[in-house]
Amino acid sequence: MTPFIALLARDLRLSVREGGGAALALVFFALVATLVPLGVGSDLALLAKVGSGVLWVGAALAALLSLDRLFQADYEDGSLDLIALSPLSLEGTAAAKILAHWLSIGLPLTLFSPILSVFFGLSAPAVMALTLSLAIGTPAVSAMGAILASLTLSVRRGGLILPLLVLPLLVPVVIFGAGMAVEVQTGLANGAPRFLLAFSLATTLLSPFVTAMAVRLNLAG
Amino acid sequence: MISSLTAEKLAVQRGSRRLAENLSFTVKAGQALALEGANGSGKTSLLRLIAGFLPAVAGKVTVTQDGKEISEPEERGRFIGWLGHHDALKASFTVSEQLTFFGKLYGGSGDRVALLEQVGLARQAELPCRYLSAGQRRRLALARLVLSRRPLWLLDEPFAALDVAGKGLVARLIALHCGDGGIVVAATHEELGLGNEVLKL
Numbered sequence: 001m002t003p004f005i006a007l008l009a010r011d012l013r014l015s016v017r018e019g020g021g022a023a024l025a026l027v028f029f030a031l032v033a034t035l036v037p038l039g040v041g042s043d044l045a046l047l048a049k050v051g052s053g054v055l056w057v058g059a060a061l062a063a064l065l066s067l068d069r070l071f072q073a074d075y076e077d078g079s080l081d082l083i084a085l086s087p088l089s090l091e092g093t094a095a096a097k098i099l100a101h102w103l104s105i106g107l108p109l110t111l112f113s114p115i116l117s118v119f120f121g122l123s124a125p126a127v128m129a130l131t132l133s134l135a136i137g138t139p140a141v142s143a144m145g146a147i148l149a150s151l152t153l154s155v156r157r158g159g160l161i162l163p164l165l166v167l168p169l170l171v172p173v174v175i176f177g178a179g180m181a182v183e184v185q186t187g188l189a190n191g192a193p194r195f196l197l198a199f200s201l202a203t204t205l206l207s208p209f210v211t212a213m214a215v216r217l218n219l220a221g
Numbered sequence: 222m223i224s225s226l227t228a229e230k231l232a233v234q235r236g237s238r239r240l241a242e243n244l245s246f247t248v249k250a251g252q253a254l255a256l257e258g259a260n261g262s263g264k265t266s267l268l269r270l271i272a273g274f275l276p277a278v279a280g281k282v283t284v285t286q287d288g289k290e291i292s293e294p295e296e297r298g299r300f301i302g303w304l305g306h307h308d309a310l311k312a313s314f315t316v317s318e319q320l321t322f323f324g325k326l327y328g329g330s331g332d333r334v335a336l337l338e339q340v341g342l343a344r345q346a347e348l349p350c351r352y353l354s355a356g357q358r359r360r361l362a363l364a365r366l367v368l369s370r371r372p373l374w375l376l377d378e379p380f381a382a383l384d385v386a387g388k389g390l391v392a393r394l395i396a397l398h399c400g401d402g403g404i405v406v407a408a409t410h411e412e413l414g415l416g417n418e419v420l421k422l
Binding site: 009013 | 272274295298301305306307308313314325327328365371
């Protein structure tokens with residue numbers, strides 16, 4: 001367990017020190033959430049209707065900002081070789097990195113979302129549902145992102161194609177995530193919480209294995 | 222401790238290019254092997270193959286520990302201390318933070334203060350790595366290698382960027398490691414100075 005904790009603590013510390021971490025994601029998230037009401041106008045009923053969707057898209061995009069550094073930085077400076085030879089398996093390495101990404105990005109975004117939902121006049125129950133959906137769904141964003149970050153880790157400027165690859169795969173998370181708040185607003189059960197939970201669990205559990213495979217391939221390249 | 226490293230009829234390949242073929246050698250505990258060859262002759266690739274990063278397209282690499290032969294790449298990786306040509310340092314981490322992290326990751330314990338003293342970085346312990354010179358970064362990478370407490374050292378150009386004293390330090394560390402029954406395989410253009418075997422690629 002110690003190597004796992006050591007890697008987790010290091011990645012968290014790096015995300016705070018080397019920029020591109022929580023602060024950047026939160027500011028980006030806040031800017032998106034501020035710009036949309038300015039563009040859409042002051043129709044509060046309309047804003048409340050689109051609010052959960054806009055906040056989910058904003059959170060997903062914000063989480064992608066730092067994704068390209070997840071493995072690439074360690075690959076370029078040779079750290080990944082040393083980590084691969086450590087007692088921690090590559091699967092454990094992937095899990096530590098996904099957890100670190102979620103703790104430094106997904107969790108702060110989730111906790112920040114109730115404040116931003118003020119811009120959209122969401123009702124208290126809808127805000128609760130939205131926050132809960134982010135708590136359930138953001139791990140899937142980190143986990144899905146890790147798979148593609150590891151696949152593109154040796155691609156120069158891979159950071160540019162990464163969002164193009166990740167975003168289509170995040171469609172279910174955004175639909176069901178925003179759907180949880182919509183369910184509360186409309187009072188019509190749509191099954192979103194269950195689908196979101198299932199998708200998030202499956203992605204998060206499988207991702208370390210797929211990610212480890214991709215890292216292995218890239219180290220051999 | 223491991224008793225030997227053996228390569229049998231190894232072929233080194235990068236992409237579709239075959240760099241070397243039919244390489245066979247044995248390095249016993251306490252011995253060092255220098256890999257020599259022109260730039261691009263496959264020294265680094267051979268080291269990466271021994272480390273288990275590159276798959277062996279032909280032949281196999283075996284580490285023998287207590288009479289048990291281990292050739293599965295990831296299992297073999299647990300014996301390896303790696304000094305690549307990148308220094309693997311984070312600009313915002315201080316010298317001692319860097320060592321502490323790798324110490325925990327590798328489960329290696331050891332006196333970090335004495336280690337920094339040994340590689341001549343005692344005064345820089347609290348300095349972020351971005352302020353280190355290329356030679357100092359190399360010294361820190363060497364300290365990390367010693368800290369890993371791995372029996373089989375794979376060194377890629379260990380003398381690169383080091384001053385005369387630094388080169389002496391590398392030679393001393395290699396001699397100490399071999400003296401403790403370790404194995405060293407180093408890709409280098411300079412003499413290791415141990416009366417070691419040389420493999421020409």
